[in-house]
Amino acid sequence: MELTGAEILVRCLQDEGVEYIFGYPGGAALHIYDALYKQEKVKHILARHEQGATHAADGYARSTTKPGVALVTSGPGVTNTVTGIATAYMDSIPLVVISGQVSTALIGNDAFQEVDTVGITRPCVKHNFLVKDVKDLAATIKKAFYIAQTGRPGPVLVDVPKDVTAQRCEYVYPKEVQMRSYHPVVKGHPGQIKRAAEMLLGAKRPMIYSGGGVIASEASRELTEFTRALGFPITNTLMGLGAYPATDPLFVGMLGMHGTYEANMAMHDCDVLLAVGARFDDRVTGEVKQFCPDARIIHIDIDPSSISKNVRVDVPIVGDVKNVLSDLSKAMKAAKKEPDKQALSVWWKRIDGWRKFDCLGFDRASSLIKPQYVLETLYRLTKGEAFVTSDVGQHQMWAAQFYKFDKPRRWINSGGLGTMGFGLPAAMGVQFAHPKDTVVCVTGEASIQMCIQELSTCRQYDLPIKIVNLNNRYMGMVRQWQEFFYESRYSHSYMDALPDFQKLAEAYGHVGMRIEKPADVEGALIECLKLKDRLVFMDFITDQNENVYPMVAAGKGHHEMHVSPSQARAMEDRELA
Amino acid sequence: MRHIISILLENEAGALSRVSGLFSARGYNIESLTVAPTEDPTLSRLTLVTRGSDDVIEQITKQLNKLVDVVKLIDLTEGAHIEREMLLIKVNATGNMREEVKRLVDIFRGHIIDVTDTTYVIELTGTGEKLDAFVDALRGAGIIEVVRSGVSGIARGERSLRA
Numbered sequence: 162m163e164l165t166g167a168e169i170l171v172r173c174l175q176d177e178g179v180e181y182i183f184g185y186p187g188g189a190a191l192h193i194y195d196a197l198y199k200q201e202k203v204k205h206i207l208a209r210h211e212q213g214a215t216h217a218a219d220g221y222a223r224s225t226t227k228p229g230v231a232l233v234t235s236g237p238g239v240t241n242t243v244t245g246i247a248t249a250y251m252d253s254i255p256l257v258v259i260s261g262q263v264s265t266a267l268i269g270n271d272a273f274q275e276v277d278t279v280g281i282t283r284p285c286v287k288h289n290f291l292v293k294d295v296k297d298l299a300a301t302i303k304k305a306f307y308i309a310q311t312g313r314p315g316p317v318l319v320d321v322p323k324d325v326t327a328q329r330c331e332y333v334y335p336k337e338v339q340m341r342s343y344h345p346v347v348k349g350h351p352g353q354i355k356r357a358a359e360m361l362l363g364a365k366r367p368m369i370y371s372g373g374g375v376i377a378s379e380a381s382r383e384l385t386e387f388t389r390a391l392g393f394p395i396t397n398t399l400m401g402l403g404a405y406p407a408t409d410p411l412f413v414g415m416l417g418m419h420g421t422y423e424a425n426m427a428m429h430d431c432d433v434l435l436a437v438g439a440r441f442d443d444r445v446t447g448e449v450k451q452f453c454p455d456a457r458i459i460h461i462d463i464d465p466s467s468i469s470k471n472v473r474v475d476v477p478i479v480g481d482v483k484n485v486l487s488d489l490s491k492a493m494k495a496a497k498k499e500p501d502k503q504a505l506s507v508w509w510k511r512i513d514g515w516r517k518f519d520c521l522g523f524d525r526a527s528s529l530i531k532p533q534y535v536l537e538t539l540y541r542l543t544k545g546e547a548f549v550t551s552d553v554g555q556h557q558m559w560a561a562q563f564y565k566f567d568k569p570r571r572w573i574n575s576g577g578l579g580t581m582g583f584g585l586p587a588a589m590g591v592q593f594a595h596p597k598d599t600v601v602c603v604t605g606e607a608s609i610q611m612c613i614q615e616l617s618t619c620r621q622y623d624l625p626i627k628i629v630n631l632n633n634r635y636m637g638m639v640r641q642w643q644e645f646f647y648e649s650r651y652s653h654s655y656m657d658a659l660p661d662f663q664k665l666a667e668a669y670g671h672v673g674m675r676i677e678k679p680a681d682v683e684g685a686l687i688e689c690l691k692l693k694d695r696l697v698f699m700d701f702i703t704d705q706n707e708n709v710y711p712m713v714a715a716g717k718g719h720h721e722m723h724v725s726p727s728q729a730r731a732m733e734d735r736e737l738a
Numbered sequence: 739m740r741h742i743i744s745i746l747l748e749n750e751a752g753a754l755s756r757v758s759g760l761f762s763a764r765g766y767n768i769e770s771l772t773v774a775p776t777e778d779p780t781l782s783r784l785t786l787v788t789r790g791s792d793d794v795i796e797q798i799t800k801q802l803n804k805l806v807d808v809v810k811l812i813d814l815t816e817g818a819h820i821e822r823e824m825l826l827i828k829v830n831a832t833g834n835m836r837e838e839v840k841r842l843v844d845i846f847r848g849h850i851i852d853v854t855d856t857t858y859v860i861e862l863t864g865t866g867e868k869l870d871a872f873v874d875a876l877r878g879a880g881i882i883e884v885v886r887s888g889v890s891g892i893a894r895g896e897r898s899l900r901a
């Protein structure tokens with residue numbers, strides 16, 4: 162039977178097993194919306210802004226192993242998705258974005274709500290398509306899902322002109338995709354793997370540094386077994402948190418700009434570094450000239466262009482992390498050699514010395530609410546089991562430092578693009594994927610206002626998200642940089658005329674709370690978590706002047722961290738004693 | 739170092755802008771670029787000349803390979819290869835310059851392919867250096883217009899670029 166393009170599109174989504182799509186209608190997409198209306202399999206979630214829809218699809222993808230799907234109209238609908246698409250692109254998240262377009266006859270005429278969608282999104286997608294003939298539609302959708310999820314994942318956009326959604330043709334959904342120009346590498350090179358095994362077994366001060374690629378590759382188990390078998394210290398990037406259990410003794414915390422003292426010092430002093438599914442981002446490496454000065458580096462990554470891009474490596478291994486790690490384990494066993502136990506124990510003694518310094522310590526006697534205390538308590542009360550999304554700023558770093566993720570896909574944040582406004586809509590996607598679980602959005606009063614309208618979506622679909630707003634009345638991270646690097650000239654980082662968030666939440670039909678005293682923090686969180694089926698907006702009035710420590714300033718090496726004044730004093734005392 | 743990179747590209751709308759967009763987005767330079775379909779009309783062959791350190795060239799080829807529309811590529815400058823560019827040049831040809839220009843064309847083995855009372859159009863093929871030298875030699879005659887095709891190239895011997 163012949164179907165219209167719109168019907169074909171919806172059938173493709175059904176056959177692809179898509180449960181939710183996040184979207185917003187408009188003229189060019191109306192045939193598609195009509196086709197959606199006539200079926201029940203694919204559930205459409207109406208966001209309040211296309212950026213929100215895209216982040217929600219992204220949050221859904223990050224918290225599952227499935228791609229996220231968004232549907233928007235042409236022109237402003239699609240330009241509103243660009244931030245969301247770029248966010249997913251930077252963090253290699255599989256998304257399929259379907260956009261309506263003006264009819265093919267009008268393309269190029271500056272028609273109403275026409276933009277060059279393929280042109281605008283080209284630099285921030287893994288690939289994109291403009292479908293000009295309904296006969297190509299099903300095959301293109303199939304390719305879009307395939308490209309988004311394979312190799313290094315990423316967003317793929319399919320632009321569909323309105324007349325194409327009205328044309329009819331026979332529907333066949335292809336079973337598989339053959340593309341002569343696209344063959345992601347999966348297996349690592351055996352010779353390189355052997356070299357890596359030998360290098361690791363010869364290490365005296367080894368270090369494992371793993372990133373989001375481990376999560377994308379579903380390789381947490383392999384990474385954990387591999388690391389435990391060797392007893393090597395391991396650090397995770399911001400994107401990799403949860404890939405290795407944070408409560409495990411071999412885990413030395415996050416590394417990089419706001420990484421732990423022990424992780425950064427161990428990076429600086431290691432002699433063999435194994436980088437797994439990580440991309441040597443500048444926030445991770447600090448000054449590259451001072452990066453791991455004594456180390457020989459092994460790098461496993463599925464994307465050849467990630468290798469030796471920022472830092473030259475000695476043993477590059479292109480391949481899927483999961484495959485390569487299990488091959489590497491085998492190669493190490495075959496080498497019939499043990500790691501140097503004695504050297505390792507000396508190395509651990511040094512690391513434990515760094516650990517004792519307690520770099521995340523903060524003032525517990527303060528009469529003001531310390532943001533760290535809120536997150537530490539949240540962690541304890543949720544037993545580390547919650548899905549935590551965040552926005553961007555100080556609160557994001559504190560969440561990363563104080564919430565110990567033992568499982569992958571629980572920590573959902575915009576690491577690469579650093580998109581304020583991500584947290585709440587991402588939490589919606591996570592909550593749809595995990596309706597029974599606790600989903601917390603850790604945010605700041607500046608970030609939350611960038612997609613605050615999604616509170617309305619949460620009401621419509623009864624999403625019981627818990628919002629932890631660490632309200633310091635500043636764009637805290639900006640204020641911190643201005644304090645450190647601009648002699649405390651707080652240029653436009655102060656948020657005057659903030660709304661009453663408690664009332665705002667109530668106006669949207671949710672529960673609002675305002676917490677002003679440290680003594681009330683725990684009780685309020687307990688109460689909030691008890692309200693299982695309500696969205697609760699918790700507005701914590703926190704210490705305005707708190708800073709995130711440790712900090713490796715841009716251009717500095719890992720060993721040149723700023724530490725908090727109180728911890729610096731403690732360190733001195735210990736050295737004097 | 740100067741490199742000539744030859745690419746087999748899906749002959750699809752937008753494929754070329756993915757390549758050129760990559761160069762501008764990542765700050766790589768393109769000295770010249772030529773593109774046309776191959777004997778298989780679904781494939782285009784694109785040849786570009788770029789400059790960069792070994793690290794930069796490595797990134798360029800890796801990033802190009804990552805583009806979904808790129809089927810295959812080869813860095814011609816990594817091995818023995820032949821490089822050609824075509825020049826069309828229109829020059830003044832009056833008085834005694836008519837003979838002088840014709841003599842230069844013969845020396846460089848070019849062809850005069852259009853003649854009027856006052857002008858010649860000359861066609862010349864060769865390496866970029868040869869074309870540069872020819873253009874320089876003609877400066878005295880009075881150049882009206884210069885069109886260069888950009889470099890194209892092919893590997894010598896067994897080495898080839900095929901889908």
Ligand SMILES: Cc1ncc(C[n+]2csc(CCOP(=O)(O)OP(=O)(O)O)c2C)c(N)n1
Nearest residue numbers: 554555556579581605606607608636637638
């Ligand atoms: C869309 C966007 N605009 C600007 C920035 C730059 N920026 C980074 S952090 C930050 C301040 C965030 O303030 P807030 O949400 O209150 O969090 P805090 O740092 O106070 O915890 C800003 C403006 C950004 N990351 N994203």
